[in-house]
Every structure is written in structure tokens, then in C-alpha cells.
Amino acid sequence: MSQIKTVTLSEVAQLAQVSTSAVSRTFTPGASVAPATREKVMQAARKLGYRPNAIARTLTTKRSRIIGVVVSYLQNQFYPVVIEKLSQALQRHGYHVLLFISDGHETGADVDDQLMDVMQYQVDGLVLASVTLSSALAQGCQAAGVPVVLFNRVVPLEGVHAVASDNVAGGRMAAQALIEAGCRKIAYIAGLEDASTQIEREQGLIARLQEAGLSLFARASGDYSYQGACNAARTLFGGKNRPDGVFVANDHMALAVMDTLRSELNLRIPEDVAVIGFDNVPQSAWPAYALTTIEQDATGMVDATVEVLMKSVNQSDLSVCRIVKPVRLIRRGSI
Amino acid sequence: MSQIKTVTLSEVAQLAQVSTSAVSRTFTPGASVAPATREKVMQAARKLGYRPNAIARTLTTKRSRIIGVVVSYLQNQFYPVVIEKLSQALQRHGYHVLLFISDGHETGADVDDQLMDVMQYQVDGLVLASVTLSSALAQGCQAAGVPVVLFNRVVPLEGVHAVASDNVAGGRMAAQALIEAGCRKIAYIAGLEDASTQIEREQGLIARLQEAGLSLFARASGDYSYQGACNAARTLFGGKNRPDGVFVANDHMALAVMDTLRSELNLRIPEDVAVIGFDNVPQSAWPAYALTTIEQDATGMVDATVEVLMKSVNQSDLSVCRIVKPVRLIRRGSI
């Protein structure tokens, strides 16, 4: 409302007695300006307190230097960690994050709507963390030339990059750890049923179990939520013939499971039941839990994401990247 | 790089056989367009897949509908919760969040630099969560007409709004709860020494203690970090004559304190020592902790922030708001 004073490029040009082109060039890294000219411009700019208007620049260059980031919910500490790293990495490259929180339980159509919204800001790229878009919109983005990378989700969409962990391997590792610990009645608490992470982790678990001549003892879904996991734990461990080990699809749920097991069902971990999670969120290391888990390489995933983004921004014809980061077992006390 | 197809307003105008003004108006809520005209435009727009370019719009209207949000670090779950709520509330008003993560241990000058950076995007407002800016920059923002609200910090800067909790009252409540529980050797674990939250909470604690004829038994600083709090707990509780109760300046640290007290020092909570925190982050309610704490009204604070922002955007001469939300005691098992 009160855009009181806003110094523009032409005011600087006027004061410095040069053309607007000269001013523009001195603020464009790598443009050719004579040292003397640059100096005059800088002085005038400093005197006036000039700051380039990124919006105007975006309008002409078609590069906003902003990346839209959509994330579904921040309860799971994995995402705050990722967002922090991602934001900082992007800042280092001169980019900024336009953040978008989707309500979580939205249909693909809703997400599409929101995405259209952020697209209007001419974002240079899009990263969707734990969220998926429709194939229609994916095509739209591709047509518009804005690269999208799915973070921690993989969906075979044309032109959509994806960065994820080796969830199948992780599932196998979890199975392996449980088996080694002597568990024979192994249960699984699933995440959102149609999430690729969920599907792959379960797949790995079951594959390894079969190799060992075992089959899944029990299964319940926790929807990747704290409460969902509590409920799953109750149904799985409430009866007489209970599992002696459980793989929980992510740490956020695993912590909930540990809480319920101990405080509601009076079971000891790992003596009565071994539990293993996935992610290695900061809380897993807290002594109250000491959760054994499969670590996702958050830093590596973020770096890969940024790399794909930067490449795509500079060369349109980048072929689609599907990056799969290795995971590793972090042994602590819950198994 | 590959801005393949981008439908513009004038293409729509051409197809619809109307002026660009007409198109612009049909996409401006509340502008006067004849129903028939609007219909023609809508059809053309739909056919072409037209989406208004928010950047171009911003350049002419001087309103970007984006709010810059700066937050120092997301380890403390209070902030992810706040960001989620804030982002959603803003979205409801048609605004978006340009997120900025500052490294945490930055000087005011660094924050200033980063802010100038986000200012270039012509943000309509700024919210600084757990971060402060220099008075020089505060004036700059004021001069530029962009309202800034300090979230969870209060600093007497000209023209800067602030939304915070009644930290003094909270400190008193904490003292009160500890006293009622029979504690007489009450310690305090401080946050970042120059944060207003830290100062006020301590102030309230000490005031109430004095009224009860007590003085602070011991004190250590935890810097609002998990590790810092662990160290503080060690020095405070490592000796023979230890406190029987402790007020920790925020939950994030309180959880760390509980962890060290129990797993390292073998102390029982609350039998050996009562602990109380501040914030009421989701984890405080987890059975492993069941932390008694002073709750900040995150939703109320966010709503107030959005309200101040929306008012400021629409009327430049809004007088400075210093909003202080009440807090309340949440009783759980740690006291």
C-alpha cells in the first residue's frame, strides 16, 4: 500500500550519468562494463540505496530463481530436516524457496490446483516432497519447461525426475536385522498404502523374509501418522499371540509404536519385542527411544535434488533422472 | 531455459475478440465486466489454458502476495508447527510463503543481508520467527512500506510489529507449579541469552520464586539446543547437592534434559527431580516424556500474525502492534 520510496535502475543511471544498460550490466555478473563505468554506477547505487527488483528481472529473463517446494506435512521430523537442508543448498546457488504446504489428505486434483497456483509465480523448478502430482499436470510442467523432481516418491511419470532412497534394500536390511536378532514372528506396520516408499519397503521386507523361509506374521497400517501407528500397535500387539519383532515403515510411526508398546501394553523393547524404523530422524537417537533404524541419506538426497534442478534449469533437454540413494542400518537399542 | 509455451493475456484477448483490459478485468475479482464479455473471455482462456502471470501482475500492482518468512532453525518442533499453520493461514488469504532459513548462529548483519535478498522479491510482508533484524533494516523496511512482524521475539524497534506469548506469566506459572509440587531447590536452564523469550521467562520465574521467599538454586545455559541442554543438565545435576526441580526455557531442551537425567544420571522424574518446559510441542505429549509444560498458543499467535499482516497490507498507517498471547499450564507426568 505504502510503497514509499523505491529506487529504480533508471534513477541510478541518471545519477551516474550513464545509460540504463550500463547499470543493468554492472549488476549482471559477467557482463562487460568498463571498470570506470562500473565504479560510477556502484557509487550512485550505494548513494541511492539501490537494490535490483527481482520481479522485474524475472519478467524479462523468464528466470525467477525461485523453486516451489510442496510438502504434505511437517509432523514427521524428516521433512523439516529436509526443508532446512534444501533451502540452504538452494540459497547457496542463489535460489529461494516458495513453500507450499498441502493439507496432507488431498486428492491429486487438489494438489494440482495448488501447483497451478505456484506455477503462476514462474518458478524455475518444483520439488514435491512426499507428494505426487497428476500425470496431466506433469505434462503441463514439462510443456512449460519447468523441471519437477519428486522427493522421496517415485512415480513413473513422463519427464518427472525422482530422488529417493533404496527402499527395497532398506526393507531387506530391516528384515535381516530382525531375523538376526532371533525374531520369527515378524510384523509390519505400513505407511500410506499407495506411497511408493511404503510399497517398496514392504516389498523388501517380504522378499528377505521369504528367503529366510519366513512369511509376514502380521500387518497393520499406520498411515504414516503418529495416531495411526498407535492404533496399529494396539491391534497387532493387543492379543495373546503377538509378534516378537516389528518393522515400522518410518521412524515417526516407530516412535509411536514404542510409546504404545511400553506405556500401554507394558512390553519391553527389545526383550519382548524388537522394533526397527526407517529414516533416522533426530529423535530416534534420543535416549528415551534409541531406535534402531534404516537411515536415509537426507543430505545426499538433497544434494542430488539440487543438482538435478540446476542442470535442468540450464539445459532443457536433460533426460529424466531417477536417483536412488543407498541406505544403511543404524544400530541402537531397540532390537 | 525451455519456456516452451506460455499463453499470455493478449493471446486470450485476441481469441476472445476483446481488449486486453477486458481480459484483465475478468481475472480481477470485483472488476466490472459484462457477463457476456466475461463468458467469451473465460472460454478463450480455457481453450488456451491461460494462467495469469503473477510476476507480471506484481510488477504493475506492486503487490506480490508473497510473505517472506525467516526462521532460524527447525530442530525445535515448535517452528515446523508454526510454519505449517502460518503457511496454511496465508494460503487461505491468497498469499504464499517465501521461506528463508537463516543459519541460526548468525549476526544481525548476516540476517540483514539475507533479508535484503528476500526484499528484492517485493514481498508484501515479513515475518521473522525467532530471529531479529537490525534497527537499520527495520527502518529500511518501514521506509519501503513492508510490514514486519517479529514472531516469538519482542524487540522495541520502530515500526516493527511483534506477536509473542506472555512469557513472564509463563515463567511465573512454571515457578508456581514447581513450588506447589514441593520443590525448594529450583534450577533454571536458560535459552539463548539475548533472546527476549529467554529473558522474560527467567524474569517471571525469579519474580515468583522471590514472592515465595525462594531464590534461584542454580542456573545454566542450554542455548535452546538439544546438546546445550544435555550439557547444562550434566553440570547442574552432576554434583551431590542437586536441584529438586528445574524449569527449562523450552520443550526442545526439556526433552534433552529428561533424557540425560534418566539415562545418564539415573534420576527419576518426577520423584527425584521435577521438570517443566515451555511451548507444548507435540513430543511433550508422547508417553516417553509426558512433559508438564507451559503451552504457547501457536494457533492464536499465527492468527494474530496473519491479521496484523493483512491489516498492514491494506492500510499503511497501522500503528505498531505488540500482541501478547496468554499461556497456560499443561499438567502431565514430569512434575
Place this chain on the structure above:
DNA sequence: CTGAAAGCGCTTACAG
């Protein structure tokens, strides 16, 4: 209600 025109603050071929 509608259109022609100017302008928002920058960048970028194009000549020189």
C-alpha cells in the same frame, strides 16, 4: 461496461 495507451523496472539484441 469497454478500449487505447502508458507504464511497472528490468534485460537484451542491435548498432556503433
Place this chain on the structure above:
DNA sequence: CTGAAAGCGCTTACAG
């Protein structure tokens, strides 16, 4: 290396 000029995609008085 430098400047004049056109243009990025929209909005908004101003006339009609």
C-alpha cells in the same frame, strides 16, 4: 565497452 529502443505480461487511469 556503450546506448537507444523494444519488449517481458500485466494493470489502470482516462475517455468514451
